Structure formats: structure tokens, C-alpha cells
Amino acid sequence: MHIVYFSPTHTTRQVLERITNGVNSNPVKHIDLTLSSSAWEAESDEITIFGVPVYGGRVPAEATHRLKQIKGNQTPAVVVVVYGNRAYEDALLELRDIVTEQGFVPIAAAAFIGEHSYTTSDYLIAPGRPDTNDLQKADDFGKKINELLLETETLSPIAVPGNFPYKPLGQKPPIAPVTVAEKCDQCGICVSVCPTDAITLNDLPETNASACILCCACIKECPTDARVNDSEFIKEKSQWLVDNYSERKEPEVFVE
Ligand SMILES: Cc1cc2nc3c(=O)[nH]c(=O)nc-3n(C[C@H](O)[C@H](O)[C@H](O)COP(=O)(O)O)c2cc1C
Structure with missing residues (x-):
């Protein structure tokens, strides 16, 4: 199997x-x-x-x-x-x-x-x-x-x-998670878990927003919580989900 x-x-x-x-x-x-x-x-x-x-x-x-x-x-x-x-x-x-x-x-x-x-x-x-x-x-x-x-x-x-x-495929806005500089220890885990190779480690990880699919793997895997979604788009969408889709399916x- x-x-x-x-x-x-x-x-x-x-x-x-x-x-x-x-x-x-x-x-x-x-x-x-x-x-x-x-x-x-x-x-x-x-x-x-x-x-x-x-x-x-x-x-x-x-x-x-x-x-x-x-x-x-x-x-x-x-x-x-x-x-x-x-x-x-x-x-x-x-x-x-x-x-x-x-x-x-x-x-x-x-x-x-x-x-x-x-x-x-x-x-x-x-x-x-x-x-x-x-x-x-x-x-x-x-x-x-x-x-x-x-x-x-x-x-x-x-x-x-x-x-x-x-249903038509959604149009993703050109946004991506960002790195909180003071929390990042440049371990590179975010680079290795990104499914679309959207992240490059320069001094800090930088994300190519047009390649990012917003899967959030980099956020969930970051050992120091240095990767965050700070865009209004994601915050509004998340609040909408909480308000409308909290009932258990x-x-x-x-x-x-
Ligand atoms: C870009 C994006 C779009 C999503 N769209 C939907 C959706 O239409 N409906 C839904 O219920 N969940 C949606 N989700 C939530 C995922 O389907 C859900 O978190 C899933 O468990 C993620 O699977 P994974 O852990 O295997 O990556 C979306 C997540 C992302 C990142």
C-alpha cells in the first residue's frame, strides 16, 4: 500500500x-x-x-x-x-x-x-x-x-x-509571512520546509511573496516563533473564519 x-x-x-x-x-x-x-x-x-x-x-x-x-x-x-x-x-x-x-x-x-x-x-x-x-x-x-x-x-x-x-481558483494577494528579526536565529528550518522554495536565507529569511502559497509551514515549524503572518488580509480572513466557522464539523x- x-x-x-x-x-x-x-x-x-x-x-x-x-x-x-x-x-x-x-x-x-x-x-x-x-x-x-x-x-x-x-x-x-x-x-x-x-x-x-x-x-x-x-x-x-x-x-x-x-x-x-x-x-x-x-x-x-x-x-x-x-x-x-x-x-x-x-x-x-x-x-x-x-x-x-x-x-x-x-x-x-x-x-x-x-x-x-x-x-x-x-x-x-x-x-x-x-x-x-x-x-x-x-x-x-x-x-x-x-x-x-x-x-x-x-x-x-x-x-x-x-x-x-x-469553483474558480482563488487569486492570492502578493503577501507572505515575515520574519521577526529579534527572534530569528537563522537556523534555516523555514527554508527547508517551504514547499515552493519561496524563502532565501540572507541575513534573515526573505520570502518571495509571489512564490509563497501561504501554507504556513514556515510559521508552524519555526522553533523560535520568528515567522508570522502580519498582513491585514490574513488577520481579517482569520477573524472571519473564527466568527463564522467555529461550529465543529x-x-x-x-x-x-
Ligand atoms: C491557502 C489556504 C487556503 C485554505 N482554504 C481552505 C478552505 O477553502 N476551506 C477550509 O475549510 N480550509 C481551508 N484551509 C485550511 C486547510 O485546508 C487545513 O488547515 C488543512 O488541515 C491543512 O492541511 P496540511 O496540514 O496537510 O497542510 C486553507 C489553508 C490555506 C493555507
Whole structure:
């Protein structure tokens, strides 16, 4: 079994790892597309679980690009999106369509909730998700996938919510996290965790705002809390999320 994922702040990866617990299979191989593309072709009997976060109700454009390097041979697949308690809109349908186009047969699907990438101590948006309850549901989903693989002779594609044409991709303003000079010890971790190579370490880390996808990996991984989002755009968006999307949503699974 393989898990293929793009997961800058690791919630997607965490959910996928727990799903694999329930699937009775040989050791799990990871294809981590977060930092770079990886070309790989699956055999027809290698169940493959795909996971991406939801960005603006869609699959992140960078993830789509990297997923196009992965090929299946009518390989059974599971598609999973992880979203920050607002909505996943067309992302699950889009991920299902991408993997189908790449030669996989998506037999099951799920949408889980992960702590929103914009969460800080000032703006708590689905903090701590996936939590114990979510991860129990991920285990249960894995068991259902296992039953499906054992029971079904012919694998048929699963229907999932979403609309085509998909919601238009959001236009990201030219903003990026900044470095608080007095807190930064120039360790370079932010440079190494950036999925788009947007950060350069000069005296201090500098971010190319047009390459930054606002994934917030550099903020979450900085050991001295020196990376912050200080833009009004992110603060307003975070407050809007807190005001409108604080009511807990639950994971949804789709298995025939
Ligand atoms: C640029 C961006 C856009 C996002 N858009 C959405 C969204 O449309 N709906 C939602 O509920 N969460 C949204 N989120 C939150 C992420 O989907 C969520 O935090 C997810 O758990 C991150 O996955 P990761 O930890 O694997 O990176 C967005 C996050 C970012 C960085």
C-alpha cells in the first residue's frame, strides 16, 4: 500500500497514516509530494491512498501539478481531503477526477478536518484537529476500505459531493509571512520546509511573496516563533473564519 500526499502542516499526513492502520496490508510506503514532485507508477494491485489539504475549496494548484507525475494501472485508490472546518466545496471531486485521469479507480473517499493553517493563539480555527475522535474515524474508515477490498470483485468508482466546473481558483494577494528579526536565529528550518522554495536565507529569511502559497509551514515549524503572518488580509480572513466557522464539523466518509 502507498500513501501519496501534499501536506505542508502535516494534518493530511496524520489522517492518512491513521487510515492505513485499519487497512490490513503490507508496510506502507510514503510518497510525500510536499517538498517536490516524485514520478511513480503504481501496479494494478497496489492500493494507493491520496491526500491533500483544501485551499479555497479546491486541490492546491501545486499539489495538482505534482499529482500529475503519479500514474496508476487501474489501481484501486482512496481519495481524502483535509479542510480547516470551513468547507471542502469541490476539492474532493477534483481530487477524485485527478486520480482517475492518472489511471486509478477511486473506490472510497473522505473529507476530514484539520487545524486551519492560519490558526494562532489569537485566532483558533479547528485547533488540535484531527483529534482523538477524528483519528478513531480514520481507523474505522481504514477498516471499511479493507472490507471493500476483500468483498468486491469489480471495483467501481465512488460518487462524491462537488460541482463541475469547479469553483474558480482563488487569486492570492502578493503577501507572505515575515520574519521577526529579534527572534530569528537563522537556523534555516523555514527554508527547508517551504514547499515552493519561496524563502532565501540572507541575513534573515526573505520570502518571495509571489512564490509563497501561504501554507504556513514556515510559521508552524519555526522553533523560535520568528515567522508570522502580519498582513491585514490574513488577520481579517482569520477573524472571519473564527466568527463564522467555529461550529465543529465532523469527518464524512464515502464507501459503497
Ligand atoms: C491557502 C489556504 C487556503 C485554505 N482554504 C481552505 C478552505 O477553502 N476551506 C477550509 O475549510 N480550509 C481551508 N484551509 C485550511 C486547510 O485546508 C487545513 O488547515 C488543512 O488541515 C491543512 O492541511 P496540511 O496540514 O496537510 O497542510 C486553507 C489553508 C490555506 C493555507
